[in-house]
Amino acid sequence: MTQPFLSIKGIRKTYGQVIAVKNVTLDVAQGEFMTFLGPSGSGKSTTLYILAGFQDPTDGDILLNGQSLLSTPSHKRNIGMVFQRYTLFPHLTVGENVAFPLRIRRVGQAEIAERVSKALKLVRLEGFEDRKPALMSGGQQQRVALARALVYNPPVLLMDEPLSALDKKLREEIQFEIRRIHQETGVTILYVTHDQEEALRLSDRIAVFSQGEIDQIGTGQELYANPATHFVAGFIGDSNFINAEVLSSADGKAKLALPGGTVIDGVPMHAGKTGGKSASLLLRPERLSLSSHQVANGLAVTINDITFLGNNIEVSTRTGNGESLSVRLPFGHEAIASISRGDQAWLSFEPKSTHAFA
């Protein structure tokens, strides 16, 4: 097996009784765009800070090209980072900010000028050299911060929710820029966010963090199609969960009884810690089909509301025992014409496309 480019091995970080990171192990390939996705307090930022050297892990190791990073102080790690808050040096101009890492490294004056203008060109801010950061928008400041973090060609670039202070439109614009810069430079990026859409848009692979651990690592499609845990299923994409009774399970497939008596077989089963008789069944809104007349193995529901969302229509429904399920139908779906609020309808789905979590 070839040696991984960046290897995080069993990182653990505790503050007294509080466990910030329980156990994180992860390999990152050179040039990969890896995102740490999770809610706040899931340990993703702490892991990034340990990589940057701002915090020491209680346990575990980090290897870059097979060499442990932990004994190297931050300023010698040669890692780039863009922060959540604006961290440009306010007393320096944009050009001086980008030149800062090169000045520290005693690069020659002519080379500094050349590399600074190249870095600013990369983030599309040519000609802003003499501007003070305070006179720039948040998006521009983060682009300068990106130029400053890339100007010394670090092997790894860390990004800690760099777009969370920006509005949605600007955020999408800069996400596109980050993708382009990743493709142009080939730098390995570790990106922290709590925004699943951002993670899906940017990443090669996503590591989903929950309570100080990684629940699952995979491409966006893998996580969406085959979530390993209830948490991942709920965090990536839109999801409905209903309670079901496990009748039997073998070889990772289960036979379930749904409320109302419907029995389905061949549902991919993910045994959790409880392993009990009841399970939570994941039903993706776009995988459900809706019919105004009774269908075999259908789930009887009442129509609660119908919302037109442009390219699709969201129908919110309620099962007999009060669980709500939302269904997404493409615009112009035939069932829409024949149903209205308060009507009885039947939902059906392919058992193989669902997942049960015990």
Place this chain on the structure above:
Amino acid sequence: MVVSATTDGGQRKIRRNGSFGYVVPALLLIAFFFIIPVLMLLMRSVLEPTPGLQNYRELLGSTTYLRVFMNTFTVAGLVTVVAVVIGFPVAWLLAIMPDKWSRLVMAIIILSMWTNLLARTYAWMVLLQRTGVVNKMLINLGIIDKPLALVNNLVGVTIGMTYIMLPFVILPLIGILKSIDPAVLRAAALCGANKRQCFTRVLLPLSLPGIASGALMVFVMSLGYYVTPALLGGTSNMMLAELVAQFVQSLVNWGMGGAAALVLLVVTLVLYAVQLKFLNPNRAR
């Protein structure tokens, strides 16, 4: 009054019509107790004993008085530098400490400011004298053989005044240092800056407005300080405020006293103008 304006920075304008009347008493107060006395002093300095600039000529032309000016500027300069050098790390510590502890330390600092000035100065006299605690300790530690002369000279004045001036450096600096985002220093570290470079290239430039306003306050207050130089400085190392007192109290020479006071005032105003022009904290941020 110059001092409080330094921290205040901008001027506030009264715009609402009709509210002007309310400030008349304050304006009268300022006119009667500040502006008119200063003008009277100016008048006396050019009118007594005979009209002309001979008071200023004598003050700025004689070596005796020039030595007083030298003493004054040397001590004020030294006190300012030492107070900033000691005060900066203290302010930094207070800025990064947990609030609970920093409040306690601040309370101690402020309590020392509230303690009577004479008491504090006499305390230094006791500590610094030939048989005082400081000398005894240095001898016992084997650092010196004979007691050092720490009082009745400018060393004593500098030590005593630095102690008194320290809070005036620390308090404005805390605010500035607290406003610096620690993430900026982290960013500097990841850019490759070691601790010293983080300090000289980021922290120091960012806190310069705070250092400047604290230093100016200390320098200006030191120029006109009377009690501590009078008690710790001895008779041969006179400073400007003592000279003014001597002119007025012992020699009853209001002309020379006024001239000396006005020279002090002009120096202060010039320094203040320089600070407003180049290091205005409101503009730099």
